[in-house]
Amino acid sequence: MNGIHDIGGMDNIGPVNIEKDEPVFHEDWESRVYAMTLATMGAGIFVTDEVRYMTETIPPADYLTFSYYEKWLYSLEHMMLKKNMVTREELESGEVSAPELTAGFEAASLERMAYGMKNRMPVFVDAESPPRFKAGDAIIARNINPPHHTRIPRYIRGRRGVVEMGHGIFLLPDTNAHGGPDKPQHVYSVRFSARELWGEDAPANDSLYIDLFDDYMDPD
């Protein structure tokens, strides 16, 4: 989706507000929203790509004015509604009126979350699928404009790059964010020169590296 979140390369967004000795959370509610999002994800209600997409659907004016954890709160509330864990009436009242929605549901235990916080996720292995590209290969990032979730930002579409390294196989976010089907495929780090992206005024030696799924590129 060509949404407001795809903001790389935009001008006039304002200065970077650097806070000295910033706390991890500025207010308690931020930490609760953060933890509830992780715990509901850990319980298997949704996957990361789904919640990323939910955040991308925040109306643009709100996206630019919400604080970081206000975005998370929006996404968590809407995800709970979408997954039928709560009703709108319950969200508004804070009172349980539809207990049947979550009858028998098993919340993520601390042990389960601690495992995920401290252990390596299994790497997706598919021996049937050798990588299509290798380091040094010239590629063109596809000029695609899907209406759904995607992780190919606008600023590299149609640009020429060179594969730097392979990262292994991951699930394509474009389908993973929308309930499948699973599309495991290779991901590569691809280098684009700053001049390829931003024109001849860009510094000659500078470059941009980005991780691209197989479906995001063609051989050059």
Place this chain on the structure above:
Amino acid sequence: MTESSHRAPLSDVQLRVRALESLLTEKGVVNRETLDGIVDHYENKVGPHIGAAIVARAWMDPEFKARLLEDASTTLADQGYTGIEGSHMVVVENTDAVHNLTVCTLCSCYPWPVLGLPPNWYKSTPYRAKAVRDPRGLLREFGLELPEETAVRVWDSNAEIRYLVLPKRPEGTENMSEAELQEIVTRDSMVGTGQATLEQ
């Protein structure tokens, strides 16, 4: 209740979060022990001190550094530094010739197990917009002016791979211990918005 009457009234967002937590807890969707444990982990256990220890060790131990640059995911996991948002790691090295900078233009991806949660500026739209378009101008906002001949490499971590910058070891640190070196490795130097220096 007399105590709370002296406090500022709760904001709308505080009330919303309180209502949501009570609702999800009562419905068995989350439990308080899990939430408290998650907050404790990210507020008190992980943070830039972990990355600093890794960097200091890499500065002292060439063999460790070589393994880190070759296969960061395995090398870090072997040390116990892995997990959500840090299972797939790449470490990139800053030198006199190259300066690396990390960003997530599409959201806020960041290597949690080695740096903890990102600061607000990293997640902000100005940082995400500028890092790819004008990294040198962005770095000037952080007080860092790079020579023209230094190549700037920006890493947009838009997939599941997370990046950690191995800062350049400053001159004059040859006699420092690993513990002393850890003290000069800042979070910003591992994101690429700063450098490790002796003047802090």
